[in-house]
Amino acid sequence: MNNNSIKTVGIMAQFSNPGELMKAAEKLRDSGYSKFDCHSPFPIHGMDKAMGLSSSSLGWVVGLAAIIGTTGALGLQWWTSTIDYPLVISGKPLFSFQAYVPITFAVGVLLSGVAALIGMLALNGLPRWNHPVFNSDKFEKVTDDAFFISIEAEDPKFHTDETIQFFESIGGTNCELLQENQ
Amino acid sequence: MNKPAENIAVSSEDVPLITGGQTFSSITEKIVGIIEQKTPKTWYLAIGASLSLLMVLMGSVGFLVWEGTGIWGLNNPVGWGWAIINFVWWVGIGHAGTLISAILFLLRQKWRTSINRFAEAMTLFAVSCALIFPGIHVGRIWIAYYMFPIPNQMDIWPNFRSPLLWDVFAVGTYFAVSFLFWYTGLIPDLGTLRDRAQTRIKKIIFGILAIGWRGGNRQWRHYERAYLILAGISTPLVLSVHSVVSTDFAVSILPGWHTTIFPPYFVAGAIFSGFAMVMTLSIIARKIFNLDHLITLNHLEKINKIMLLTGMMVGYAYSIEFFIAWYSGNIYEQFVFINRAFGNYAWAYWIMISCNVVVPQLFWFKKLRRSIPIMFIASILINIGMWFERFVIVVTSLSRDFLPANWDYFSPTMWDILTFVGSFGLFFTLFLLFIRVLPMISMTEVKGVLPEADPHHSTGESHE
Numbered sequence: 001m002n003n004n005s006i007k008t009v010g011i012m013a014q015f016s017n018p019g020e021l022m023k024a025a026e027k028l029r030d031s032g033y034s035k036f037d038c039h040s041p042f043p044i045h046g047m048d049k050a051m052g053l054s055s056s057s058l059g060w061v062v063g064l065a066a067i068i069g070t071t072g073a074l075g076l077q078w079w080t081s082t083i084d085y086p087l088v089i090s091g092k093p094l095f096s097f098q099a100y101v102p103i104t105f106a107v108g109v110l111l112s113g114v115a116a117l118i119g120m121l122a123l124n125g126l127p128r129w130n131h132p133v134f135n136s137d138k139f140e141k142v143t144d145d146a147f148f149i150s151i152e153a154e155d156p157k158f159h160t161d162e163t164i165q166f167f168e169s170i171g172g173t174n175c176e177l178l179q180e181n182q
Numbered sequence: 183m184n185k186p187a188e189n190i191a192v193s194s195e196d197v198p199l200i201t202g203g204q205t206f207s208s209i210t211e212k213i214v215g216i217i218e219q220k221t222p223k224t225w226y227l228a229i230g231a232s233l234s235l236l237m238v239l240m241g242s243v244g245f246l247v248w249e250g251t252g253i254w255g256l257n258n259p260v261g262w263g264w265a266i267i268n269f270v271w272w273v274g275i276g277h278a279g280t281l282i283s284a285i286l287f288l289l290r291q292k293w294r295t296s297i298n299r300f301a302e303a304m305t306l307f308a309v310s311c312a313l314i315f316p317g318i319h320v321g322r323i324w325i326a327y328y329m330f331p332i333p334n335q336m337d338i339w340p341n342f343r344s345p346l347l348w349d350v351f352a353v354g355t356y357f358a359v360s361f362l363f364w365y366t367g368l369i370p371d372l373g374t375l376r377d378r379a380q381t382r383i384k385k386i387i388f389g390i391l392a393i394g395w396r397g398g399n400r401q402w403r404h405y406e407r408a409y410l411i412l413a414g415i416s417t418p419l420v421l422s423v424h425s426v427v428s429t430d431f432a433v434s435i436l437p438g439w440h441t442t443i444f445p446p447y448f449v450a451g452a453i454f455s456g457f458a459m460v461m462t463l464s465i466i467a468r469k470i471f472n473l474d475h476l477i478t479l480n481h482l483e484k485i486n487k488i489m490l491l492t493g494m495m496v497g498y499a500y501s502i503e504f505f506i507a508w509y510s511g512n513i514y515e516q517f518v519f520i521n522r523a524f525g526n527y528a529w530a531y532w533i534m535i536s537c538n539v540v541v542p543q544l545f546w547f548k549k550l551r552r553s554i555p556i557m558f559i560a561s562i563l564i565n566i567g568m569w570f571e572r573f574v575i576v577v578t579s580l581s582r583d584f585l586p587a588n589w590d591y592f593s594p595t596m597w598d599i600l601t602f603v604g605s606f607g608l609f610f611t612l613f614l615l616f617i618r619v620l621p622m623i624s625m626t627e628v629k630g631v632l633p634e635a636d637p638h639h640s641t642g643e644s645h646e
Contacts, residue, residue: 022637025399037398041206041370042630043406044637047399056407062415076331080339089343099343102426105418106351112415113359117366120408124401127393134396140377142397143370145206145629150398 009132009180011163012139012150013172018044021147024170025050028149031166035155039133039148061119062112069111073104132178150178199293199631201475206629209476213621213628214378216471221618224470229614235607242601243318251321253597260580260592265319267572268602270427271455272312272609273353274448274568276360277420278456279305283363284416287409293484295627296477300467300617301460302364307612308459309357311605316349318601345429352426359419363412369395369405370626424452431575438518438579441506447499454492454538455568461485461561463613465554467622476623479552486545486557489564493542496571500539514584522578526591530570531578537567 015021018040025038029052038047048055077100081087086094121127133139133150142148149172151163164175204212246253256263279301286294320326329350331340340347372392379385395401425445432444461482468477507519522531541563544550551557577592616622633639 018635018637019639037396037400039397040399040402041374041397042626042635043402044399044635046637048403051399053400053403056404058404058407058411062411066415077342080331081342085337085339089341092343096343102345102348102422102429103342103351105422106348106355106426109415109419110355110358113355113362113412116408116411116415117362120366120404121393123404126395126401129389129394131394131396143374143377143395144210 005181006179007181008153008160008177010150010152010178011158011160011167012133012136012148012176012178013164013167014138014174015147015149015172018147020171021149022047022050024149024167024172027170028151028166032157033151033155035152035158037150039139039142039150041143041145041147056123058116058119058123061123062115065115065119066108066112070104070108072111073107074100077103132180135178135180136176138174138176199478199480200296200628201478204475204632206632206634209628209632210374210625212473212476213623213625214374216617216622217375217619218378222470225614225618229611232607232610232614235604236611237604237607238600239314239604239607242597242604243314245597246318246321246601247323251319253595255592255594255598257590257592259583259588259590260577262576262580263592264594264598264602265315266430267569267576268605269312269315269319270448270572271569272308272315272605273356273427274424274452274455275459275565276305276308276312276356276456277424277449277452278460279303279308280356280360280363280416280420281453281456282460283367284413284420287413288417292631293481295631296481296623297460297464297485298627299364299367299624300463300622301456302360302367303613303616303620303622304459304463305360305456306357306364307609307616308456309353309360310612311609313353313357314605314608316353345426345433348426349430352423356419356423359412359416363416366405366408366412367624367627368620369393370397371621371624373397374625375621420453421449424448436579436583437512437514438503438522438575441503443499443502443506447496447503450492450495450499451538451568451571454489454496454542455565457485457489457492458561458564458568461489461557462565465558465561467617471617471622473623476628482554482557483548483551486551486560489561490542490545493538493564497539500535518579518582521582522574525578525582527574527578527581530574534567534570534574537563538571541567 015024021038021040022044025036025047028036029050034052036051038044038051040047074097078095082094088094092099133148138146139148149167151158157163160177167175200209254263254265279298282294282301283298286298317323317326328334329340329347331342340350369392372388373395376385376388376392376395379388425448428444428448431439432441434440464477464482464485468474504519504523507515510516522528541560544556544560581592582589629635
């Protein structure tokens with residue numbers, strides 16, 4: 001190992017169950033840590049509050065996509081049937097909006113759905129296949145039955161020894177440094 | 183490790199959702215175990231049979247493309263035959279998956295977690311089968327792109343006022359959004375597969391598909407919102423897709439088709455047949471893979487209750503159609519319905535009534551509702567009945583239209599039958615591949631409904 005190029009980017013500790021994880025998150029929040037994350041195999045209700053996170057802003061992304069989808073679809077139907085190639089069908093007005101509702105709705109839903117997935121990934125910084133937490137061997141249990149908290153070294157309160165001590169005082173086990181080759 | 187509870191009651195009704203003292207890790211082992219174990223011999227037999235049927239489909243479609251729609255049994259009044267019947271039937275089956283994943287999610291029905299993953303997969307595969315039929319029924323499939331608003335050399339556009347074009351958008355959107363929903367639900371479970379992968383090739387494939395999922399709450403926060411939004415937009419979609427499909431008929435002026443009851447009637451029928459297919463598949467899956475603790479009798483009983491409800495809605499629609507035919511005073515409408523029940527397609531009509539209206543009445547009785555053989559047979563009969571419902575609607579109205587001089591009897595040819603039978607090959611091939619390579623039950627969601635998943639559950643207890 002080439003020690004010069006290894007940098008500590010965070011600390012991770014394991015907790016035994018969702019309740020412990022949530023209590024630890026509350027203590028980290030109360031003692032001023034801000035750049036930490038609680039890893040669990042399933043979403044835990046109340047964790048956003050325990051970590052001091054605001055609610056997700058994904059709704060705005062999807063709302064915008066829905067507006068673009070519906071206006072785009074309605075606009076296409078209006079433009080093709082009244083401007084680009086006006087054609088009287090069954091004696092109906094050129095812009096008979098009732099008949100354009102189903103497609104307007106479908107395209108709105110389609111774009112919202114795409115925006116929900118892509119927006120969720122973008123807000124989560126995904127896809128990101130490489131992350132320091134994956135360097136830990138124990139971490140692969142996080143998708144099975146293990147619970148972890150990781151604190152990033154960028155957190156203003158981060159200090160290698162003190163943070164480890166703090167983790168141990170709130171019930172964390174298996175504390176380990178997360179390191180990355182620079 | 184969390185302490186396994188003997189009898190886990192999570193729903194408000196004191197009936198345990200998941201039985202057999204499961205822990206987080208036992209759920210992972212059980213569900214991933216299905217795909218990590220050596221491929222069972224029965225799977226090879228099943229995929230062999232499915233692939234054979236798939237070749238039947240490819241052969242019949244190939245001959246159709248070569249020869250044209252003349253190979254089907256279509257005749258002068260009956261210009262829509264099995265292709266549209268099969269399309270409507272397969273799309274209908276798809277509806278249960280979206281209903282389970284979207285509507286039951288919004289209604290906080292936690293029992294959905296054991297069945298939502300494969301019901302969603304079933305939706306995707308059923309809609310894939312459905313999409314074949316409108317694709318090939320145009321005959322000259324190399325100009326199927328006319329269905330999309332693509333600028334072309336003729337400078338013309340599709341007719342946006344046509345329900346057939348609404349279908350293209352509604353069903354296309356339905357497939358796409360169902361796929362997004364299914365994949366979003368799969369991401370955390372793909373993470374599990376990535377972390378358990380032993381071979382390099384599996385590590386790479388599942389690693390790419392899991393897209394770097396770390397299970398952090400900062401991710402769960404957006405993930406759960408995305409799931410909620412997808413459920414929210416899929417809910418009107420479930421109701422709209424089959425409504426749009428029904429307008430293919432309802433917007434025409436043919437007696438027996440031109441009715442306002444069609445959209446709700448079609449949606450109820452779609453959910454009815456979809457749940458029947460979920461039932462058929464889940465009984466087989468729980469038997470083969472020993473999933474009795476995850477898909478319990480209580481789950482199956484709830485599906486039966488939904489089938490009873492939607493079956494009654496369908497039965498109500500059948501009777502209201504007759505009432506309106508009489509009440510309208512329209513002699514053409516009256517003739518069509520008398521002809522349905524007592525004319526030359528009466529056999530099909532009474533198959534439909536027996537399977538769709540009489541059979542679900544069994545589920546009034548708790549004993550029958552909880553009997554696996556009864557529900558298995560009933561679910562198959564219901565899907566036969568639902569196929570005949572579409573047959574009755576399409577063929578009886580067309581074969582006896584306004585002018586008696588046009589009347590003719592429709593009989594399918596070998597190619598109609600082979601194409602339909604072949605579509606099961608596509609469905610089961612996709613389904614068997616799915617249960618072999620992906621977790622057929624959502625581990626994340628099932629873990630989430632265990633009482634240990636509640637942060638207030640574990641705090642008071644000692645843990646090992």
